[in-house]
Amino acid sequence: MPRITRDEVERIAALARLSLAPDEAERMTAQLGALLDYVALLGELDTRDIEPTSHPVPIATPLREDRAGTPLAPELALANAPESEGGAFRVPPIIEGGE
Amino acid sequence: MSAPREDRRVDVHPRYDAVIGLEVHVHLKTESKLFCDAPVVYGAPPNHAVTPVCLALPGVLPVLNRRAVELAVRAGLATRCTVHPRSVFARKNYFYPDLPKGYQISQYEEPLCTGGWIEIQVGEGERAQTHRIGITRIHMEEDAGKSVHDESLAGAEGSLVDLNRAGVSLLEIVSEPDLRSPAEAGAYLRTLRSILRTIEVSDADLEKGQFRCDANVSLRPKGAAAFGTRGEIKNLNSFRFVEGAIAHEIERQARILDEGGRVVQSTLLYDPVAGRTRVMRVKENADDYRYFPDPDLVPLVIPSDEIERIRLALPELPDQKRIRLEAEYGVTAYEARLLTSSRALADFFEAVARGHGTPKTAANWILRDVLQILKEADAEPEAIRLEPGRFVTLLRLVDQGRVTARSAREILPELLLRGGDPEAVVRERGLEAVSDSGLLEAAADEVIAAHPDSAARMRAGEEKILNFLMGQVMKRTGGKASPATVREILARKLRG
Amino acid sequence: MTPADRSTPEPLGSLAELGAALAARRIGSRELVDAALARASALEPVLHAFVGLRAERARAEAAESDARRARGEARGPLDGIPIVLKDNLVQAGEPTTCCSRILEGFVSPYDASVTRRLRDAGAVVIGRTNLDEFAMGSSTENSARGPSRNPWDPGRTPGGSSGGSAAVVAAGVVPLALGSDTGGSIRQPAACCGVVGLKPTYGRVSRYGLVAFASSLDQIGPFTRTAADCAVALAAIAGHDPHDSTSLPEPVPRYAEALTGDVSGLRLGLPREYFVAEGVEPGVLACVREAAAELERAGAKLVEVSLPHTKYAIATYYLIATAEASSNLARYDGVRYGRRAAHPKDLHDLYHRTRSEGFGAEVKRRILLGTYVLSAGYYDAYYRKAQQVRTLLRRDFERAFEGCDALLTPTAPETAFRLGEKASDPLRMYLSDVYTVSTNLAGIPGLSLPCGLADGLPVGLQLLGRPLDEATLLRIADAFQRRTDHHLRRPPEPR
Numbered sequence A: 001m002p003r004i005t006r007d008e009v010e011r012i013a014a015l016a017r018l019s020l021a022p023d024e025a026e027r028m029t030a031q032l033g034a035l036l037d038y039v040a041l042l043g044e045l046d047t048r049d050i051e052p053t054s055h056p057v058p059i060a061t062p063l064r065e066d067r068a069g070t071p072l073a074p075e076l077a078l079a080n081a082p083e084s085e086g087g088a089f090r091v092p093p094i095i096e097g098g099e
Numbered sequence B: 001m002s003a004p005r006e007d008r009r010v011d012v013h014p015r016y017d018a019v020i021g022l023e024v025h026v027h028l029k030t031e032s033k034l035f036c037d038a039p040v041v042y043g044a045p046p047n048h049a050v051t052p053v054c055l056a057l058p059g060v061l062p063v064l065n066r067r068a069v070e071l072a073v074r075a076g077l078a079t080r081c082t083v084h085p086r087s088v089f090a091r092k093n094y095f096y097p098d099l100p101k102g103y104q105i106s107q108y109e110e111p112l113c114t115g116g117w118i119e120i121q122v123g124e125g126e127r128a129q130t131h132r133i134g135i136t137r138i139h140m141e142e143d144a145g146k147s148v149h150d151e152s153l154a155g156a157e158g159s160l161v162d163l164n165r166a167g168v169s170l171l172e173i174v175s176e177p178d179l180r181s182p183a184e185a186g187a188y189l190r191t192l193r194s195i196l197r198t199i200e201v202s203d204a205d206l207e208k209g210q211f212r213c214d215a216n217v218s219l220r221p222k223g224a225a226a227f228g229t230r231g232e233i234k235n236l237n238s239f240r241f242v243e244g245a246i247a248h249e250i251e252r253q254a255r256i257l258d259e260g261g262r263v264v265q266s267t268l269l270y271d272p273v274a275g276r277t278r279v280m281r282v283k284e285n286a287d288d289y290r291y292f293p294d295p296d297l298v299p300l301v302i303p304s305d306e307i308e309r310i311r312l313a314l315p316e317l318p319d320q321k322r323i324r325l326e327a328e329y330g331v332t333a334y335e336a337r338l339l340t341s342s343r344a345l346a347d348f349f350e351a352v353a354r355g356h357g358t359p360k361t362a363a364n365w366i367l368r369d370v371l372q373i374l375k376e377a378d379a380e381p382e383a384i385r386l387e388p389g390r391f392v393t394l395l396r397l398v399d400q401g402r403v404t405a406r407s408a409r410e411i412l413p414e415l416l417l418r419g420g421d422p423e424a425v426v427r428e429r430g431l432e433a434v435s436d437s438g439l440l441e442a443a444a445d446e447v448i449a450a451h452p453d454s455a456a457r458m459r460a461g462e463e464k465i466l467n468f469l470m471g472q473v474m475k476r477t478g479g480k481a482s483p484a485t486v487r488e489i490l491a492r493k494l495r496g
Numbered sequence C: 001m002t003p004a005d006r007s008t009p010e011p012l013g014s015l016a017e018l019g020a021a022l023a024a025r026r027i028g029s030r031e032l033v034d035a036a037l038a039r040a041s042a043l044e045p046v047l048h049a050f051v052g053l054r055a056e057r058a059r060a061e062a063a064e065s066d067a068r069r070a071r072g073e074a075r076g077p078l079d080g081i082p083i084v085l086k087d088n089l090v091q092a093g094e095p096t097t098c099c100s101r102i103l104e105g106f107v108s109p110y111d112a113s114v115t116r117r118l119r120d121a122g123a124v125v126i127g128r129t130n131l132d133e134f135a136m137g138s139s140t141e142n143s144a145r146g147p148s149r150n151p152w153d154p155g156r157t158p159g160g161s162s163g164g165s166a167a168v169v170a171a172g173v174v175p176l177a178l179g180s181d182t183g184g185s186i187r188q189p190a191a192c193c194g195v196v197g198l199k200p201t202y203g204r205v206s207r208y209g210l211v212a213f214a215s216s217l218d219q220i221g222p223f224t225r226t227a228a229d230c231a232v233a234l235a236a237i238a239g240h241d242p243h244d245s246t247s248l249p250e251p252v253p254r255y256a257e258a259l260t261g262d263v264s265g266l267r268l269g270l271p272r273e274y275f276v277a278e279g280v281e282p283g284v285l286a287c288v289r290e291a292a293a294e295l296e297r298a299g300a301k302l303v304e305v306s307l308p309h310t311k312y313a314i315a316t317y318y319l320i321a322t323a324e325a326s327s328n329l330a331r332y333d334g335v336r337y338g339r340r341a342a343h344p345k346d347l348h349d350l351y352h353r354t355r356s357e358g359f360g361a362e363v364k365r366r367i368l369l370g371t372y373v374l375s376a377g378y379y380d381a382y383y384r385k386a387q388q389v390r391t392l393l394r395r396d397f398e399r400a401f402e403g404c405d406a407l408l409t410p411t412a413p414e415t416a417f418r419l420g421e422k423a424s425d426p427l428r429m430y431l432s433d434v435y436t437v438s439t440n441l442a443g444i445p446g447l448s449l450p451c452g453l454a455d456g457l458p459v460g461l462q463l464l465g466r467p468l469d470e471a472t473l474l475r476i477a478d479a480f481q482r483r484t485d486h487h488l489r490r491p492p493e494p495r
């Protein structure tokens, strides 16, 4: 696999909603490159017929009865909000194409 | 496997054929949300129906709602899908203020249901056609909250986020691209909605956002096999808008193609006021949802005997009912389809038909008068308050000539929507048909005296004048005269 | 940093000792909690182990415990005992920051299931301890609040990520602390600080209320001074929880009854791949070999086993852990709680600045790596591949346990390293988890206990067991502690 480029790092950062300063992007590109070189080690293994493990527990998902509980008191729901208004969380404008 | 694809020609445009697929999102009828016990409510003040789980506070975990699973299985079986004993919840990762976790729990590579179909009918009467529309998949997922952009609330400077809806259980039902016209899309949605309501999977109330539709539309030159590039119209919340939006999208794409242009894959919004679709954003390859199995939820396993149990408990589906009504009550295919458009209406019909004994009469009254009354009142058949037995009583009064059909129609709207005893209403309003021959003889004599010319023409054998004279007698008796008796009296007096 | 003065209160005893003293009314919970708080405050300038103390509420709860006991309604071995929580376990009405700027100011409206269980058992939470931001690290150097220090040598790390919890148990501030372990974050600091640390079987202890790092690997567990105390703590927090879909619906054995002191006939597997000379400090290897010999003298049978895919474990772990973390950390967006960047001009700006300012370098690095390995075109090559290798690693253990009842290994390849020593080289830091990450990938239980000193620093012995067989690990650890005094060694009192 070709080494990760700075452009790719910036694309990934955008997906993750992170901004990287130029020197930070440089450093991350080098560090991620080294980590990806290291994990390329897995390429040695032939895993064609191996089932992937997503969960270490061999159980099926438990099901909850459909009963409504008491919701969080509205003041508690909003208590941690950096900004709220009229019982809702306030966010800055969503610019079309920006987000 | 998907349902067999019909290769059909539908004329929506002189030069192009349209290929349409629909994605429907339906709220499941559960008391609590999909992954937590927050109540499912509509119209509550913002953030009054949230728990730490649907607020995505640090440390919370999802636990799946049993009822939601059962309803999803029911929907799969009713649309003849394969219901998979094992399915997997995945995370769909993207950022948006109404998506508290930064990912939506959905099903991706291993959905609950795949490969079903439903049958739709387009056109009426003689020209009605039925088509089989494939269902690609049905999967379970959680709804997002709501961002209110209303300037009066949020100001021009931002949006307000309400998470009451975040985490409500949804089914996403994806059709094959088997639809060929706006009318077919409308018929598909109406049929699907009727099925989901019949099996009590969802109330599917469009106004509450319980039934929402995205439409994928592409054009190809007539006769061509390959699909064109599609536009995806988002968030259509009325059947009329779906049909309008698709029609306009067909026009928009046709214009581009006619000018030698290329349709760009894009997401569109429909503006029902302007009657046009508007490109919201062009799809680049920027959408990278990084789906992966949700490590907080192990696979959903439904034993096959459980699936069978749900299958056996399914109520009769609309098209099964339609076939039965045709056979059992001798109604036409068209009448049966109308009657089965809602479970409440079909139940009402069956009860009236059985109680009255002449299904044809019951069908006529229900399809003509009852549907008209509901339409005028903007009400669903569930709003009928008249007990079927009392409707039968009213029909008997008409049969027996004790009330004229005209009087019955006059009192039906109120009876239908409020309930009541037809005999009592007839008595109170003095609507008993007049069959007292002395009274009617006198009325007939007065009419004959007042219209000597007409009487003469009748005597001369001009039969069609009888209707006019009858109308005059009825008028004098306030519509309560038994038409049969009046006819008999007039005929006797004027035919000699 | 000011050295603690001469009036530093005495270290507290073990859970068993304190429990006995409370039961015999030789001491009250209120006095114990006061002592713990006093010692915590006195040592804080040296250890930097706490994120916050809850003195007032803790004293009130201690008084309630004393009142219960006076009425003859004491709830069991934890009633009235001062404990601490790692600052990634939530408690209603208390802040939780995960030592990240992005959670500044967040106060949880709900209790983690473990918090609830411990409080129901009467334990008194006196404070919250330091960790690497979001538990990502092996030294606490990634904490937004700065690193904690090892009581054995304040120039060295207590290990991580649960470094604060390990340090306060080692320093005798409290007899019990909770931590979390995603790739060794309980066992490695336990080894570095010379205490007992247990990572239970995945699903044994509910994760509800543990702020997620990597959901399929995270597990909560206790730090104590003795294996017997560990058994008591595990009994209190283990068991099925309807709020966690990955919680195992299995009954909880009576762990205390497993502590027979008898290991005769037990087969202990020594994985060949864990005893290779390169990378392991000779002092560590010597202590671990001596511990094995001691257990052999106690009647256990030593067998050599092989875990052939060991060399792939770190790579597998970092692919899976970062992928899950990239998604788990998406909720920190400045909308509902935590820190929000000042004056965002639009939503895009809010997201980018909040997250860029709020997360530290290590967290960003892992989010980026995880986002990359899940992204279109790379999923199969990295994420899916890692999940397949995870299957191979799990099978390695299944096969090894066919021939033995538990595995015995070093916990970490070296003793506590100097602060700053590895901070500039992420890969080197990651490699210090070489003996612990496979356990999380396989979901099996692992316990670290002190087995001697190398150059004056504690060495950890790691015991690994079959799924849900914590009892055997506790039995071996307890038998070892009955025959040796490594667990009784105390770090020097700071002066």
Ligand SMILES: [Mg+2]
Residues within 6 Å of the ligand: B023, B172
């Ligand atoms: Mg979709």
Ligand SMILES: [Zn+2]
Residues within 6 Å of the ligand: B025, B141, B172
């Ligand atoms: Zn969807």
